[in-house]
Amino acid sequence: MASTGLQMLGLVLVIAGWAFEILVCAVPWWRVSAFVGDELVVSQVLWEGLWMTCLSQWGRLQCKVYDSGLALSGSAQMCRTLCVVSLLLCLLALPLIITGLKCTRCLGDAQESKSRLVRIGAIVFLVAAFFFLIPISWTAYVVVRDFYDPNVAAALKRELGPALYLGWCVTVLMLVGGALLYLGSASPGVPPMPAFGKGVKGNPPSTGTESKPDKVFV
Template sequence: MGCCVLQITGLILGGVGMVGALAATAMPQWRVSAYVDGNIVVFETIWEGLWMDCISQLGIRLQCKFYDSVLALPPPLEAFRALMCAAVALSVLSFLAAIVGVKYSQRGEQEPQAISIFILVAGVAFLLTGTLVLIPVSWTGAAVVRDFYDPAVPVPLKRELGAALYVGWGSSALLLAAGAMYCHCWCGAAPAAGPTYPWLARAALPRAGRPAPGVHAYV
C-alpha cells in the first residue's frame, strides 16, 4: 500500500517535472538583461533563450527572432539544445513507463515481474532525465553569475538569471524525486517478484522416486 502511494506521488511529480522541462526548453528567458550602473533602460528587456532572443518593450510589445544559423551558434548552446531535447523525450518515456508500472501495481501480485521491470525503468529514466535537465540549466546559471561579476565584461553585455533557469531547476528536482521514489519502490518489489526463471528453480529441486543420472534401478 505504501509503495503504491509512492508510485502515484512519483507519477504526479514526474508529470509536473516533464511539463516543466518542456516549458524550460521552449522559454526564451534563459538570460535576461541586467540593469546595473548606467545601464538603466527600463523601456526594453532583452531575453536570450535556446532557440530565439526577444526584446520586450514596456511589457506590451514583444519582438522575438529565431537564431538564423545553427552552425553559427556557440558549441555550448548547441549542446544545451541537444541535452534539453533529449531530456524532454526521455521524460515522456519515463512518464509512460510510470503509468504502466502503476497500472500493473493495481493488479496486485498477478504480474510481479512486469511490475518490477516497469518500476525500475521509470525510476532510472526519471533520474537520468533530471540529470540531463540539471546540466545545461546549472551551466548557464554559473556562466551568467560569472560574467555578471567579471569586470572585464561590458555592462551592456551583463545578464541575469532568467525565469527559465528557475523552472529548469524546479523540474530537475521533481524528476529526481520521482526517480528516487520509483527506485525505492523497485527495491521493495524486487524481492517479492521471485526468481526471474522459476522453471530453473523447479528443475534444481530433487524429485522423489527418480534415480540419479547414471544409476540404474533394479527390482
C-alpha cells in the first residue's frame, strides 16, 4: 500500500535536490584557476561555470557572461544541454507527483491511478538525476585530466570547484528522494488470476427445470 510518510519525505528530498540543482547550474564555481608554476598568485582567482566566468581580484568580483554559446567547446555545450534537460524533467515530474500523492484529493479515491502517477514521476526524477550526474562527472574528469597533462600550460590548468562537490551531493539527494517516492507508492498487489483448464469444484445448483433423459424401450 502507498505510504504517506515515505511519499512526503521523498517529495521534500526531490524538491530540495531540484532547488540545489538550479543553484549548481547557475553559479560559476565549476572550475577554479590553479597556479602550479613557480610563482603563486593569491590576489587573482578565475572562476568558470556553464554560463559565465568571474574574476576575483583583491576582494572584488567581476562576472561576464559568455559572448556566444556556439563558440564554446563541444564538452561545454553538452554539459549545458544535459543540465537544461534535467531541470525540465524535474519540472515535468513535480506535477505528476503532487497530483498522485496519497494525501491529495486531485483524483478522488482512485488510489491505484494516483500511485501510478507518483511512480512515473519518481522514475522521471531518477532519469533527471542521471542526466545531471553526467555533466558533473565529465567536467571533473576533464579538469583532472588537464591538470596532470604536461602539454597543458600552467596558466590554463584548473581545479575542481565547489559546485562540482555540491552537484554530487544533489545527485544523491535526488536519487534517494526518487527511490523513496517509488517505494512509498508501491502497488497494493494484483488480484489472483483465474485458473483456466482446471476442473470446477462442486456441481452447479439444480434449478429443477433440467430436462430428464427419455427412457428408451427396446
